[in-house]
Amino acid sequence: MTQITQITGTGIPLLLDDIDTDRIIPARFLRCVSFDGIGEHAFEDDRQQDKSHPFNQPQYHEGSILVTGRNFGCGSSREHAPQSLMRWGVKAIIGESFAEIFFGNCTSLGVPCVTAERPALEALASLIKSDPPLEINVDLQAKEVRYADTVVPVDIAASAHEALVSGQWDFLSQLLENKDAIRKTASQLSYMQS
């Protein structure tokens, strides 16, 4: 699997708190049997109600680095949420904090979610607004986000960091390697006897 160490691109400023998964992808778009085509519905309802939503603005259409606030991705475990962002073109998310299930889902798709302090996020978001083509570099190895001449320290859970930079974020192959150990654990559980 690909090692994910550096992501470079332009930003999408969405510095809001408590963005839940129903807003990222409204439930009616979950009526599907594949994730194809789900990207175009990211933030569909927010976009319809707010013409100035960043996902509506052409200057951010090429953006791949989403800058957001606190508790991003709270709510449902639906992988449709990170899938829709990924298929929209988001390759990394910088926020103040992330909901746990959402964070785990993103990691298993190879989309790093890194955290930064609020003032740094505010500075970055306003710079993106005044200069949309601004190049932003998310350096996972160094745990830094760099743009213009600014360096922002960022954080990410150690296990996710390790998985992404070593290219082991496809957990399925790792889990599959331990089939004997799985069977052994199962054989020791009393409810597996009956």
Next chain:
Amino acid sequence: MTTNLFNKVWDQHTVGTLPSGQTQLFIGLHLIHEVTSPQAFEMLRERKLKVMYPERTFATVDHIVPTDNQARPFADGLAEQMMSAIEVNCDEFGITLFDLKDDRQGIVHIVGPEEGLTQPGLTIACGDSHTSTHGAFGAIAFGIGTSQVAYVLATQTLAMNKPQVRRIEVTGKLASGVYAKDVILYIIRQLGVKGGIGYAYEYAGEVFDRMNMEERMTVCNMSIEGGARCGYVNPDETTIEYLRGRPQVPQGDEFDKAADEWRALASGPDATFDDEVRFSADQIEPTVTWGINPAQSVGISENIPPVDEFPADEQTGVKEALEYMSLEAGKPIRGQKIDVAFIGSCTNGRISDLREAARIAEGNKVASGVKAIVVPGSQKILKQAESEGLHEIFQAAGFEWRAAGCSMCLAMNPDKLQGREVSASSSNRNFKGRQGSPTGRTLLMSPAMVTAAAIEGAVTDVREMLSPVSV
């Protein structure tokens, strides 16, 4: 000092440590439904993998199921497609499916306990965040994403970080008219929607000891709304008596043997925790949300707090919520007009919820202009309710009586809010757009409070409708 239930169950199910430092955790019971499983089966096909323990996965259909006309093919072609997908997938991979023709069908978090699949000491996973419900039995139950559904199918394991454990004790006794729903709304209000991040919640103390299993499920169901990874109540005699004789539990002597093991799992009096908080039942009254996350709630006799009473970093969110809801700080939530009343969901769609709602509906009429629906959480609950005549009470009062499913809890089936409608709802999420209209508004409350609101046409205090002798 001894360890708590969470750590015991975690250790028993640990397969090993992965290169990332995460635990590879064995999953004792896997539940799937039509929304988050089709892509997972596709992953298996792409990689030519089989289901490792097909007998440990059970499937049901709930989210997309219409609750009025269930004739196939469904009117909604996309729903029909998802329905066929789960039928084909379960058939091909050897998984038991509770489909619409099977009387075991219902909302995934309702049918697991109902069938006795959910048992103490299990690790449980389901591609649905409200999997935390199953913690009511002293199981460790996680909501997972679709990729993880594929991992469990292929390996019966997950890669997990071990959360810390916070014990939440609620002492005392709940007053009449105050329900499990009010307890969990109160806890989430106190600890916040992010308060549980990184934690499993253990609910302990007199209030939970007294609760029946259905009430405990209501509490554990909403753990996720408080940010916790899961929530649980220690197994006790209430748990054991609920499970005795259910189709999927061991029978006879085997059951008693299992029950002894379950009792031994409970956190002992000297068990240690990473954090402990304590609340008192006499602080809790019927609770209603006024905002767009489940922590934004007040007691029915309180006013919506002024914006400046919130921490500085929450004030923007509070203003956004009030604006969206068209509500004013400093004003009571009581008296807020409603357009729709919804009784159902995996939080509050069980038989005891319907009985309590029917008790209040009996002899009353739904206010004119209010659309009120009752949706049992499973086919068995529906049958039970009908055998008790509850459907007749509801219908006489002007409620619609529907077939089992998720219905108006979320917008994936024909039951939806229209425009700016305000819904009094017994479900678990008041997010913007959650009930199907992008501008619809949801007030979360107990099923008894929903019933009272349906009758009044506005949010009211159910305690005034309960006669004091009927406690």
